[in-house]
Amino acid sequence: MRILNLLLMTTAILLMVHMSSNLAAKEYLVDTPQAYQDIADQLKPGDIVKLKNGVWQDFEILLQAKGTEKSVITLTAETKGKVILSGKSNLRLAGEYLEVSGLVFKNGYTPSSAVIEFRRNKDELAYHSRVTEVVIDNYNNPDKQESDYWIALYGRHNRIDHNHIVGKRNKGVTVAVRLNSENSQQNYHRIDHNYFGYRPTFGSNGGETLRIGTSHYSLTDSHTLVENNYFEHTNGEVEIISIKSGKNILRNNVFFEARGTLTMRHGNGNLIEDNVFIGNNVPHTGGIRVINRDQIIRNNYLEGLTGYRFGSGFTVMNGVPNSPINRYHQVDNATIEHNTFINVKHIHLAAGSDKERSAAPINSVFRNNLIVNEQGSHPFSIFDDISGIAFSGNVSNQSVPEAIKSGFSIKDVELRKPDLDILYSTPDPVTAGAKRTAPVLNKAQTGVNWYPKTLAETPFNTGAEHMVQANVKTLLSTIEKAKSGDILVLDAGTFIVPKLISLDKTLTIKAKQTGTVTLAFERTALFEITDGGNLMLEGLTLSGQYSPDAAGNSVIRTQKWGMLNNYRFVMQNCIVEQLDVNHSFHFFSTGKGAFADSIELSGNTFRDVTGDILQLNSEIEDLGIYNAEYVTLADNTFSRVQGAIVKLYRGGTDESTFGPHFSMTNNTLDGTGKGKRNKQAASIYLHGVQVTDISNNSFSDSAPIVLEHTVGEPNSSITNNVFKATSAPVIKELRVNGPHTAIVENNTIETGDKR
Template sequence: MRLFKDYLLNLCLALILLPVSVTALATEYFVASKDDYKAIASKLVAGDKIILKNAVWTDFEIVLEGQGRADAPITLTAETKGQVILSGLSNLRLAGQYLHVSGLVFKNGYTPSSAVIEFRKNSKELAFHSRVTEVVIDNYNNPDKEESDYWVALYGQHNRLDHSHFVGKRNRGVTIAVRLNSESSQQNHHQLDHNYFGYRPTFGSNGGETLRIGTSHYSLTDSYTLVENNYFEHTNGEVEIISIKSGKNTLRGNVFFEARGTLTLRHGNGNIVEQNIFFGNGVDHTGGIRVINKDQVVRNNYLQGLKGYRFGSGFTVLNGVPNSSINRYHQVENALIVNNSFIDVDHIHLAAGSDAERTAVPINSVMKDNLIINTNKQQPFSLFDDVSGIKLSGNLANTVVPEALAYGVKHQELVLEKAENGLLYPAIDKLSAGAKRDLKVLAKQDTGVNWYPKLPAVTAFDSGQTHRVEKGAEALLAAIKNAGEGDVIVLANGLYEISTLVKIDKTLTLKAAQQGQAKLTFERSTLFEIHDGGSLKLEGLTISGAQSPDSAGNTVVRTQKWGMVENYRFVMLNSHVLQLDINHTFDFFATGKGAFADELTLMGNTFENVTGDILRLNTEIEDLGIYNAEYVTLKDNTFNNVQGAVVKLYRGGTDESTFGPLLLMTNNTLNKVGYGSRNKNKSSLHLHGVQIADILQNTLVNSAPITVEHTVGEPVTVIKGNLFDATPAPSVTELRVDGPHTAVVDDNKTVNTEKR
């Protein structure tokens, strides 16, 4: 009996000393209100699961904190993935260990803090071994475009962001930031995988990166972040799609689809870039990889159809600054560039950025066994300085490369064939040059979530339904109000007297049924005002300012005066604009501050009697690298008696992270343009800081000169084949560098040098 009692006592003691299963104590909470969540938020333990009720949750600032375990994380999820919508001023913060979040959607609002999702509660309480998966952030933007925030900020260590969907970041700030601003966030071993990064529109200044790992201040610190199997589609924010500013990161298996910009090794050493796919498909400014700093490895990548140049080229090795400060450009040293395929890549730039400051050429580097094939037979290499510090061997090209590289690049005609993975390889399969044949191409549908659509970036003009307006302003205004995205409104012949400001907040086309026979007049200071979500196309119309107010500063079209966060487009074709002369400074088109146009196009139009400018795009005068329009096109137009300029386009500052502005002006006729007393620039066309300007085959009669002011970015200006009749020759000035201007001014004809 005593033995049995001892046995029971020992058994009880053993049970007391055994570790208790945390999972057995876990609780599942179904949360239907913010108060419900607040009641449980402070008592969560390992294994607990919070389920948020399907609903639109407004102004919900979620803090998920606690100590989970690897086998029993604390979980926050949606009742149904995709049906828990966080809107208004909402965000999510995680702090603790082993926290998992999934199934949420952020839309119709913006974060009240520095990030939509933060892997920290505050600067002291961070997240470790935590995961955010299957989360959507869709156009969740601060209405002040210049107010900076992140969509996701990773702190702590060993965290994962995966299978999530990010689209439409429009205000300043990196979409995803890995922060290294404390020891507990360094050497973090974070993992970012299988995410879908959709359209990020051109931002129009620095601050539009999609992913940044580190900052210049901590760039000599190692991060050990893995960026693997993500899809970047139309991530066009600025020249750096991915900005690496730390060491020992790996970027592997990612796809860049028609993305304007590059994967940039901006700061930090010892990063690996491998097995990534770049499909440019001939889209302007699509780039590849830019190399700076020490010990970078770029291997087994496939790049095809890339059009970018200079810092945004298909492949760039940059010059550095001797004894560089931590935030400038460190010399390229010990780079290994091996087994990459460059197929129809327009530009490979070596020692790029060479200038009076960046004089440290690449050293102790290797470029071997790369395949360089351009089907147009244009060789892609540009050498901007001494490249003897890059040793070449085993490279193959189908073009004759510069003499300084010929020793290490064999010229060989090769036929390419499409392999099972969809990539192009030489028909000769035993070549050692180029990307490996077993390279896997990530499919878009294998990234993000399967319950949220991956929609086109923008609505195309004329892609919706067609509506006919028979007569009268009232019918036209009703048609505009009721139209859907991409719709076309066809105006019957007649007069449309508009007495109210017409707000454009959708993609819309107004088109005359018979060219020139639908006439619009307006009684407000502006006829059309473009708002967020709006893009406008006008075709075949006659627009008169004769009924506008007798006051200065009228416009036919303008954007919101302030507060726009979404990019827009404006196109006008084959139209006639007249009598913009009721008072002075009557512009045809004027941009508001902060507004940004992806496209402004005028083709086949006639403008007569205008006291202001045709396109006034010069509101960003603080010289911070901000500007108002990316592509500006004027073709086959006639401008008669315009007191201002046909275009005033301004981009100030020294920032080099953007592509534009870009101007094409061809086959236009200017007669008596630019001599108004209020035209302070005294020019018919005034460009400041424009990056690319092609001014071709125009006729200027009795007009003020074309004036161009070059700033930073090695601008490319071509003024060619123009006729200047009683018009001064163009003026091109270099404002940032000494010496003669770099513009090509050629094959122009000047007659009647005196003003008539």
């Protein structure tokens, strides 16, 4: 009885202490940055600070205090989602048991190295702290090449969860786990239930969505847990997640139509399990890339992935013998088991094999995996010796290469989709592949429920239609008032535009009847695409007749410098003429730093042009940066063009991007590329382009195609073209010894010879 009484008294005392501490806690509602500063250094365990609803401009928040496990110090919004941090604002946490929630960062950018940082400085870090239900929406430095993080994790035992993170456009990792001090290693951070939305193609290295560690600290263990996150259209570069440390767990995450891969770039002993990759056959959607030692990849589901090489559906890399810490360590003791691959186009084994990367995988297993391809062929490519991978218990519905045949059963596999939203084999006796007992993570379970997960960009022709009379004043007024996605339909007539039309919205401008509308202009350009701008032209005649008598005019240009947003340009069934009032009159010119997701020209006629048609070569510093991801020319006619039809340039040795991609089919070129100012002496000049298809075109009295291979494994094809009074294509390998790797066949060269 005495012991029982003592226990009851102790419990009562502890309860009283806890109640007294809660009674001592305060709640503050602050309405200005100064009001926050006045109480910031007084915060005690259990205190709650609420920021008053409204827009807080240029507010750099430091939350530095010490809470306890049971009495966390909280910074939040008066109403979640109603506190907007804009301008040059950021947040730093330092101390213990801190929690921040309900804030929105938009319409600005961080003045420091991170929007949210779990430290005050290199010595004062955060521990056992949490950022939850925070939104970071297009909060980008206006200088696209200025690098920053959106969230930088330091310290130990911190958590970021249920955040909405979308639209990072400038250089730098979206979320970075930093291991650059002893107190940030073996950190046991948790990253869960976040919505990672659209990250546009960056066009060079530096576009990862999540990175855990760096190569310098990659032999250090991080113990970071990444689970139940949704990655949608995170397209920044080839590595969506870059693991550069050891002993991390990544599980139950969904990658939806995301270009790139989950990459174990450095570090050992990572566990990748129960993740879902849905590509829906979107170009360059990838899965998992394996490098280093002791990696476990199990029970993952991968469907409809189209990526290849380092961005394939599944890649096991070759390593560098005695590799330096920042290169490629040999794959050793990898366990790859019970994964499902449905309509995955490419599984690459011993990928990257070359004179440097000559260390093939060893001591590894590939077992009990299910591979189903409905396209009628297997997905495997083998680039080196794979005897160091033991294959067993795998099932495929297609025959597989002889080198791995003993590890596979070839079976007809029927697929069904029960309530779990992914495909399973039937009948049930097929035991290979991933086993799931719970539904796939739903997007609605991630991020916040009070901020919309909207489309990343406005498609063309989705808004209102405006009829425009043949009057310049009416045209300019309608453009100014139009909303993104709108269509302007022009009556027959000639519009002589007296000023530059600057576009920061998605617009379609078309003729009511093709061939009856002429747009001419009196400035050095007709259209300038600026941040947020996308342009589609249809059925118009574009004339340079009234342009200034000066060199370097253009019909369309992008913002000359500092463009942050990617753009799209489409032109169909138009006539472009009289770009000859002076020399170097170009049709389309890119500014420095501008990046096109796509440029499409189809069914157009170009004649009498003293410059280039598409100038996409402003990035000449050879840093892996380029100006356009997809350039497509189909069914166009080019006559008397003194410059090149396209100049597309990607320099440097970086391998973290997919493009550029160039497609040119069914075009006619007559008298193109022979102007004395065309320094490349080419009708088509492609440098460092990764994917090229030039087919079924007719070249007459024109300069040759010049194709320069630089880095990676470019996929180039020049086929079924006719070259009359035009030299054969010139193909150069600038970084690899030996013959060129392009496919050049079935072309007719002047005399009727086929090459």
